[in-house]
Amino acid sequence: MRFGVLGTGRVGQTLATKLVELGHEVMMGSRSRDNENAVAWAASAGDAGSNGTFADAAAFGEVLVNAVSGDGTLPALEAATADAIAGKVLIDVANPLDFSRGMPPSLTVSNEDSLAEQIQRAFPATKVVKTLNTVSAPVMVAPEIVPGEHVLFVSGDAADAKNIVVELLQSFGWPAGSIIDLGDITTARGPEMFLSLWVRLMLKQGTPIFNIGVQTG
Ligand SMILES: NC(=O)c1ccc[n+]([C@@H]2O[C@H](COP(=O)([O-])OP(=O)(O)OC[C@H]3O[C@@H](n4cnc5c(N)ncnc54)[C@H](OP(=O)(O)O)[C@@H]3O)[C@@H](O)[C@H]2O)c1
Secondary structure: OEEEEEOOOHHHHHHHHHHHHOOOEEEEEEOOOOOHHHHHHHHHHHHHEEEEEHHHHHHHOOEEEEOOOHHHHHHHHHHHOHHHHOOOEEEEOOOOEEOOOOOOOEEOOOOOOOHHHHHHHHOOOOEEEEEOOOOOHHHHHOHHHOOOOOOEEEEEOOHHHHHHHHHHHHHHOOOHHHEEEEEOHHHHHHHHHHHHHHHHHHHHHOOOOOOOOOOOO
16 A cells, blocks of 8 residues: 655654555655655665655555644645545544643643644545554554553544554554544544653653553453
């Protein structure tokens, strides 16, 4: 399958590399065609990897990944263009974090709204699926590095899109039973607000390699 990965940071690089390892073709998108990270990644990825602008990557991908900073997300998707992302699954892994006042960051949207909902409202013809934002980049593609049973959340309005994403997550190594479909796109609020706790846990434990489990009684 062809993927457009929007974002050149740790997450974009990690997901793009895993997708190529799994046999997919990936174009990494950025604000500029000569972004150093993206050019270096494409050079290391072989024939299945390439890079371009956000618009190039959006046009290339059958499935898209939003791995852009929270504040850059809507501008990046506008640059990708509504037409190019219409009808496509957009896997949104971004967190609406504001680091302008240092650590810990605050959330730029919460409670009765979320970044995922802002994306879905701005691009109604795109099938937004929120997932993976509650774990660090290494855990996203190698859940086995965290011992024990732990979970991942999926939120989105389109059932067919969530099925595609759940299948992809399983190919990353997430057991079917560890993936919790929370419901429609409004359910992305919880996983995004979880970042307030995630950051505190990371600071307390001194590592981003952890995750949470859900036990029922
Ligand atoms: N790091 C993690 O382990 C982790 C875990 C879970 C979720 N996340 C979330 O995943 C996303 C990516 O995180 P990251 O650490 O890989 O990278 P990041 O530094 O948060 O984001 C890098 C990307 O954002 C783009 N960007 C920044 N400002 C922009 C703007 N004003 N307009 C358009 N694009 C803009 C950059 O574009 P250029 O390529 O043009 O520079 C770059 O591609 C974030 O939302 C983060 O919260 C991160």
